[in-house]
Amino acid sequence: MSERSERAETGMTTRRSVLGNSHVDRAESAKTDFDTDFQTFIMEGAWGSVWSRPGLTKRERSLITLALLAAGGHEEEFAMHVRATANTGASANDIKEALLHVAVYAGVPAANSAFKVAKAELSLGQDEKGAAE
Incomplete structure (x- = not known):
């Protein structure tokens, strides 16, 4: 190797x-x-x-990545990068704001799908956090 x-x-x-x-x-x-x-x-x-x-900071790169993945309809990669926000410093509110931009600039259907994925991933994170406390 x-x-x-x-x-x-x-x-x-x-x-x-x-x-x-x-x-x-x-x-x-x-x-x-x-x-x-x-x-x-x-x-x-x-x-x-x-x-x-x-x-750019990891938080800023994270938000750009999320917006691009959402705009492209890449739900699996988008979900992975939503989970990664736990390490990049991007908050749930940051994700919401990025997805509002996606709605305006890439279309409501792309943002709608991404909001659904983000809600599921963020609630999983909260469930895991609650279970650990």
């Missing part, structure tokens, strides 16, 4: 800080020869380059 590039190492650190260790560990254990090159591309490009840049 080849050594990971510095950008991939940076990406892994950023990815873990945003998505959490358990999510990343599950994703890493699910990699196969078929998708390893794609996973490396994502690690270096998305996480090691864009998400690791100093220009």
Whole structure:
């Protein structure tokens, strides 16, 4: 197995800080020869380059990501990034505000679907939080 590039190492650190260790560990254990090159591309490009840049905070990147995923109708990725807001500092109110922008600029149906997913994910987070208290 080849050594990971510095950008991939940076990406892994950023990815873990945003998505959490358990999510990343599950994703890493699910990699196969078929998708390893794609996973490396994502690690270096998305996480090691864009998400690791100093220009925006993780909260700001999180909100941009949520808006783009909602606008594109990418519900599974959107749900994952709603869960990640626990690590990025974006609040439920921040998500709501981002989705109102989605409604205006990308369409009410996209925002409606995203609100449904966000409500479900946020209520799961509250249920888990309540169970821990």
